[in-house]
Amino acid sequence: MVAFPQTLDDAIAQAQSATQAAIAAGYTRLQIDLLLPELKPTPVALQYLPVFSELGAGLKIFFTDAGAAALARRDWGMLSHQICSLDVAGARQTTPVEELVSPDDQVFLFVAPSTVEVSPVEQVCTVTGDRPVILLAPRLEDIGAVGIGYTARKIRERFLSTFEPCYYVRPLDQAALLRCYPSPWQIWLESDEAYTLAAEELLKPSSEKLEEILLRVGGVQAAPKRSFIEEMQRFLRALVQ
Structure with a gap:
């Protein structure tokens, strides 16, 4: 039986185990929710990464903007994983999706995507095939409050429903x-x-x-x-x- 996490370290360790189990079971779209106040997603992501240590450059990590990606490269040191940004300008993807995904990529990790980034995340997912995609600490609770039309909101909700909540x-x-x-x-x-x-x-x-x-x-x-x-x-x- 799963024990209740006593510390944040426990919760991250459980998220790692849940990720491994879900991927082994065949799931390719996973969501990890740590709905805690003032949680800083970048340190959480760094602590979560060892679950994919054997992938090296096969793990591609997406941050929501170039500034966050640059800070991660600086603070995380000599990691072999790829660190990128979604290059979002407003709600538009400014980098062709073909340039964001390469044949050598094995797993895609999105750190703290918000409702604004749902569209570019979906674009990436259209070309990842059956390779695992993980949303880590997404900020999607207010998707119904985003200033978009009913049809667009339903399309986003339908896309997000394809992700298995492996840890919450x-x-x-x-x-x-x-x-x-x-x-x-x-x-x-x-x-x-x-x-x-x-x-x-x-x-x-x-x-x-x-x-x-x-x-x-x-x-x-x-x-x-x-x-x-x-x-x-x-x-x-x-x-x-």
């Missing part, structure tokens, strides 16, 4: 939602500064389903709710201790 951790009010492939979705309850497994679901539970589960396993007399920001900050402090 998100704090709730005195609880947390966890998924570590191949395990199902798990709801954990907080008690005495620890988390205990309360329920499992084959599919990601909706907010209504989560509320129903928490009421059933935790009792109807819920503690006063913290604000979402307060809960996220408390959860992150617990992970990084």
